Amino acid sequence: MKIQQINSLLELDNNLETKENLFLLLFKKDSEQSDCALENLKNVNIDTEILVADVSNVRDIHPKYNIKSAPSFLEFSNKKLVNIYKGCHEKEFFNNLLLGSVYKAGNDSEGKPQKRVTVYSTPSCSWCTRLKTYLDSKGIRYRDIDVSKDQKMAEELVRKSGQKGVPQTDINGQIIVGFDQKRIDNLLGI
Numbered sequence: 502m503k504i505q506q507i508n509s510l511l512e513l514d515n516n517l518e519t520k521e522n523l524f525l526l527l528f529k530k531d532s533e534q535s536d537c538a539l540e541n542l543k544n545v546n547i548d549t550e551i552l553v554a555d556v557s558n559v560r561d562i563h564p565k566y567n568i569k570s571a572p573s574f575l576e577f578s579n580k581k582l583v584n585i586y587k588g589c590h591e592k593e594f595f596n597n598l599l600l601g602s603v604y605k606a607g608n609d610s611e612g613k614p615q616k617r618v619t620v621y622s623t624p625s626c627s628w629c630t631r632l633k634t635y636l637d638s639k640g641i642r643y644r645d646i647d648v649s650k651d652q653k654m655a656e657e658l659v660r661k662s663g664q665k666g667v668p669q670t671d672i673n674g675q676i677i678v679g680f681d682q683k684r685i686d687n688l689l690g691i
Contacts (some may be wrong), residue, residue, distance in 0.1 A: 506554070521579060527559075529553060568585065572587070584642070587644070591637060664678050666678060
């Protein structure tokens, strides 16, 4: 794995001109999630080049692509942004993504977009980690909300499901309490 630091949108655009497929990690140095993503990416054993940009220093990329959180792993194909993977992902996820062997829930044959997925979790919850690892392995994009740090979201969770326990997953308004893989697969069409 070769990591190339870039410092501007112009550098990204120059790379997009010369490469058919390209990956860029937008991260924020000394952020736990960003450091995790960068470290896991560095440990991937694939002979490819990945661009990285620290959003603390590079301020012109994320506004162009409407990225509001770091880390975000951007996938480009033919000069166009095709996917955004937010948060820290395991080394195996990055490995599979770079090899092209990740299930991507994009538009289906009828042109329906990927379903909205939100995971409510806490850092100390082993089932939460297991759920997110499973979604990552399937290439499912999701929003991860740490309810231990966000009281407003914790209250929203209880309002939606009537339950305080985590993990909980919201798939297009359908709430799943716990890690119910069969129901998740059913709702996501996996």
